[in-house]
Amino acid sequence: MEFKFDWEENKEKIEEFKIFIKENMDKEGALMPVLQEAQGKFGYLPVEILEMTSKELRIPLAEIYGVATFYSQFSFIPKGENNISVCLGTACYVKGAEKILEEIEKVLDIKCGGTTPDLKFSITPTRCIGACGLAPVININEDIHGRLKVEDIKGLIEKYR
Amino acid sequence: MMTIENLKEIKEKARPILEERLEQEGKTEVRDGNIVLKGDYYKKQVRIALRNCEIIRPESIDEYIALDGYSALGKMLTEMTPGEVISAMKDANLRGRGGAGFPAGRKWEEAFKYNSDKKYIICNADEGDPGAFMDRSILEGDPHSVLEGMAIAGYAVGADQGFIYVRAEYPVAVKRLKAAIAKAKEYGLLGNNILGTDFSFDIELRLGAGAFVCGEGTALMESIEGKRGMPRTKIHRTAHKGLWQKPTIINNVETLANVPVIFQRGVEWFRSIGTEKSPGTKVFALVGKVKEAGLVEVPMGMSLREIVFDIGGGVAEDRAIKAVQTGGPSGGCIPAELLDTPVDFESLGAIGSIMGSGGMVVMDETDCMVDIARFFLDFTVDESCGKCVPCREGTKRMLEILERITEGNGTEEDIERMESLSETISSASLCGLGQTASNPVTSTLHYFREEYEAHIRDKKCPAGSCQALLEYYITEACIGCTKCARNCPVSCIDGKVKERHVIDTSRCIKCGNCMAVCPVGAVIKR
Numbered sequence: 001m002e003f004k005f006d007w008e009e010n011k012e013k014i015e016e017f018k019i020f021i022k023e024n025m026d027k028e029g030a031l032m033p034v035l036q037e038a039q040g041k042f043g044y045l046p047v048e049i050l051e052m053t054s055k056e057l058r059i060p061l062a063e064i065y066g067v068a069t070f071y072s073q074f075s076f077i078p079k080g081e082n083n084i085s086v087c088l089g090t091a092c093y094v095k096g097a098e099k100i101l102e103e104i105e106k107v108l109d110i111k112c113g114g115t116t117p118d119l120k121f122s123i124t125p126t127r128c129i130g131a132c133g134l135a136p137v138i139n140i141n142e143d144i145h146g147r148l149k150v151e152d153i154k155g156l157i158e159k160y161r
Numbered sequence: 162m163m164t165i166e167n168l169k170e171i172k173e174k175a176r177p178i179l180e181e182r183l184e185q186e187g188k189t190e191v192r193d194g195n196i197v198l199k200g201d202y203y204k205k206q207v208r209i210a211l212r213n214c215e216i217i218r219p220e221s222i223d224e225y226i227a228l229d230g231y232s233a234l235g236k237m238l239t240e241m242t243p244g245e246v247i248s249a250m251k252d253a254n255l256r257g258r259g260g261a262g263f264p265a266g267r268k269w270e271e272a273f274k275y276n277s278d279k280k281y282i283i284c285n286a287d288e289g290d291p292g293a294f295m296d297r298s299i300l301e302g303d304p305h306s307v308l309e310g311m312a313i314a315g316y317a318v319g320a321d322q323g324f325i326y327v328r329a330e331y332p333v334a335v336k337r338l339k340a341a342i343a344k345a346k347e348y349g350l351l352g353n354n355i356l357g358t359d360f361s362f363d364i365e366l367r368l369g370a371g372a373f374v375c376g377e378g379t380a381l382m383e384s385i386e387g388k389r390g391m392p393r394t395k396i397h398r399t400a401h402k403g404l405w406q407k408p409t410i411i412n413n414v415e416t417l418a419n420v421p422v423i424f425q426r427g428v429e430w431f432r433s434i435g436t437e438k439s440p441g442t443k444v445f446a447l448v449g450k451v452k453e454a455g456l457v458e459v460p461m462g463m464s465l466r467e468i469v470f471d472i473g474g475g476v477a478e479d480r481a482i483k484a485v486q487t488g489g490p491s492g493g494c495i496p497a498e499l500l501d502t503p504v505d506f507e508s509l510g511a512i513g514s515i516m517g518s519g520g521m522v523v524m525d526e527t528d529c530m531v532d533i534a535r536f537f538l539d540f541t542v543d544e545s546c547g548k549c550v551p552c553r554e555g556t557k558r559m560l561e562i563l564e565r566i567t568e569g570n571g572t573e574e575d576i577e578r579m580e581s582l583s584e585t586i587s588s589a590s591l592c593g594l595g596q597t598a599s600n601p602v603t604s605t606l607h608y609f610r611e612e613y614e615a616h617i618r619d620k621k622c623p624a625g626s627c628q629a630l631l632e633y634y635i636t637e638a639c640i641g642c643t644k645c646a647r648n649c650p651v652s653c654i655d656g657k658v659k660e661r662h663v664i665d666t667s668r669c670i671k672c673g674n675c676m677a678v679c680p681v682g683a684v685i686k687r
Contacts, residue, residue: 028405029367031387036329036368059387070389070546071370073329091650091672132672135650 004117005046013041017049021056031059035068044078080115080122082160085139089128092136096150100136101125103153120161163349164357165235168226175227179217189216196228205472207434208458209442210258210295210418214302219337222344225305231350233424234309237316238358246317246424247273253428254440255420259285259376259413260488260517261593262439262506265420271400272318272408280320281404282311283411286327286334287381289373290489291540293520295444296414298456300327300334303418304341308364310417312351313424314410315362323364324404326381329371338366373544377592378411379403380546391546392592413518415444435461439505449486449522450477459504466500469523480525483624484608488517490537490544491597493604494530513604515597529626530609531616535563537601545594552595555586559602568629571617576606631686632666633675638683645675645684 007014020037024030034057038049045068054061068074086101101123105111108121115122131137134146140160148156183189183196190199196216197203208214217224225231237246250266257263272280284307288296300307311323327335342364345351353361367385374380375390382404384390403409419441423431432440439461445468448454452474459468465485469475476482484494487504493514495502502508506516524533538560547553559582562575583599590596606613615621622630635645641659646652653669656662664675676684 029385029387032367032370032384036370067387067389070391071372073370091670091674094651094670132650132670133648133674133678135672 005048007048010042014049014052017041018052018056021053025057030057031064031067035064035074039074042078044075047076077115077122078119080120082121082140083124084121084157085124085126085129086112087129087131087135087137087139088125089132089135091128091132095135097136099150100138100148100153103150104138104157107154107157121157162354162357165239168231168235168356171223171226172229172232175223179224179227183216202453202455202457202472205463205467206458207442207460209422209434210299210306210415210444211302211456211458212422213306214298217303219302219304220340222305222341222348222350225303229425230305230421231309233421234312234316234350235356237313237424238356238360243273243317243319246313249424249428250317250420253423253431254438255416255423255431256439256441256506257413258415258419258443258518260491260515262516265412265416268400268412269314269317269410271398272320272410275401275408277408279322279405279407280318281407281409282314282318282320282323283381283385283404283409284311284323284325284417285376285378285381285411285413286325286331287369287376288328288331288414288518289376289544290491290518290520292448292522293446293489293518295446295456295519297331297334299414299418299444300331301337304334304337305345306418306421307338307414308341308345308351310412310420311364312355312362313420314412314417316360318408318410320408320410321361321363323362324367324385325364326367326369326375326385329368335366335368342366372546373540374546374592374594377594380592381411382409389546391548392594394591415519436503436505438507443504443516443519445519445521447473447521447523450480450482450525450528451475451523452477461505462503464501464503465495468504468521469500473523476523476525478525480527482523483526483528484524484530486514486522486524486533486601487520488515488597488600489520490540491515491593491600492517492520493600494524494533494608495604496608513600513607515600527624527626529567529622529624530605530612531563531622532567532624532626534601534605535560535567538563538598541594541598545598549590549592549595551586551589552598555582556595556598558582559586559599563602566613566616567622567627569616569620569627571613573617575617576610576613580606625686628671631671633664633669633671633673634685634687635662635664635675636683636685637661638681639679640681640683642680644678644680648674648678650674 024033034053038045050064054064088097108116110116112123112125136148137146188199189196247270255265286296369375372390375384377392378399379393380390399409401408435441442458442460444458447457457472482497484496486494495514499512509516542556542560545552545556562579565571583603586599587596612623615623639661646654651668651670653665654662
């Protein structure tokens, strides 16, 4: 999934980021601090920002990609405003968590681990959250929703739109 | 411009103010002329690296100076040559506290003797072992001691630039370090012409980005250089060719925090603590099933038993102690019968564990050794950088075997297979992560082989910890309230009202709900 990076909305941040690059570009090994600044500022590493970094620091994009994928701190997609964690523990699994997950994927039209283009929702798989009595369970942000049926999903997601 | 005289003036002014504050707070006492923390927990401890932690305010450079801070650096710059500093360090025999125990003085000498236009000092603050927080406490509680240690190292080897590579997961430490560096520069204790001499030394912070392997020296250097943090082939010593191929000294936080005190109180004093081969103290994060968990700093050579029982107060809930794990994912499990082993580099190595950076996890009879090995392997698999095939593939295969065993599907050959894998991984990996990755497995196999065999042959977990090998069982105490049956997510409990219920173990998913809801405690794990 490609995310449209909003240049207009991020105008100010981009300016600040450019200044940060200017201040640090003469430093040896500037790439890491620059990527960390970008991750902190934009919440993820948009490809547009990486291209900009590549030009400014004169480091090939492929090399930047290699570095960014190595460290777990960096992410290439933003998390949605509402994060849906689907419990894939055993109890939920036997109670049909797979079907629930498929339905969520269908409703939001993204895959597990992804984020919707409008940045409203993201889906994260999780290990057992210890609410087996309520299986199958999903967490939307901080709220726990248990004993779910496939037909509940659409309405539930609507509430968060 | 700050001079040695100014430094003394600040000390004389700040000391009474500090003493007055401590007096009012009442948590310290004076022992042998030193201010130490009060209480039983601290009685058997000897705090050198942690000497100022929880005593001075970490934001205050004046309080650090009040307790002789920066006096070692001052003395050295005016009275000692770099060669003398190094020979004192060699005499003190301060060994690397990051885990491997290489003598800092010898490392420094290597870089000192190597001619180069530029040399670097790195402070390794990428403390990544699960359950370890020694370095974080020093950075947060006494940042200046690390800065001073780095400046001393810089003077000794002829470096004018230092880097602190600190985990981004330690925001407080980062903040305190930033403030401390700024303050030290303002006081002229870092930067150009320190204390009016021609020695200049600057320190820059670099943040880690969540990769455990960057705690390895050469991987850390790669990371500072802005690359993927993968260890280098060890053709050159880093003391000769390290960061940007320049002579580089990399020391751990705790090692550097020890340096200033050695010069304040002298080599003789330092050598009088600890053992002949491992002088000084070591900080441990004493955690797990121990009554009083926390940071302890003890002289080298103290036995594990003294640390766990005399300082930590023994095992929580008065259970029997089973093992002590030291060295994190690179270490091993030391069984209860070896608790009288003295804690120093050689003794721990001899029994199949390592000193490590200082994680010390106490385990009781309910901890399954196979599962502990699995836990650490799971960690290593996640954190292997992928450069060496034996580590990248081998640890993964080993984890699969361990998972199989804890799930009750292990076979007799699995033990041999793991032993063979361990040997390959440790002999054919480039860096410490791979070389020691199998330690948790080999040490548990050595001391707790019968536990592996119980999992494989009898499909039982003697510690009662591996979920898959347990079954839930309803005893005669059942009153037939039907609560368990109603709460079972997979409806595998049968029984009539007021009659004893039965769990169909073939359908049970072992979620433990029935046990949690039973009003009379009739559901047990066996």
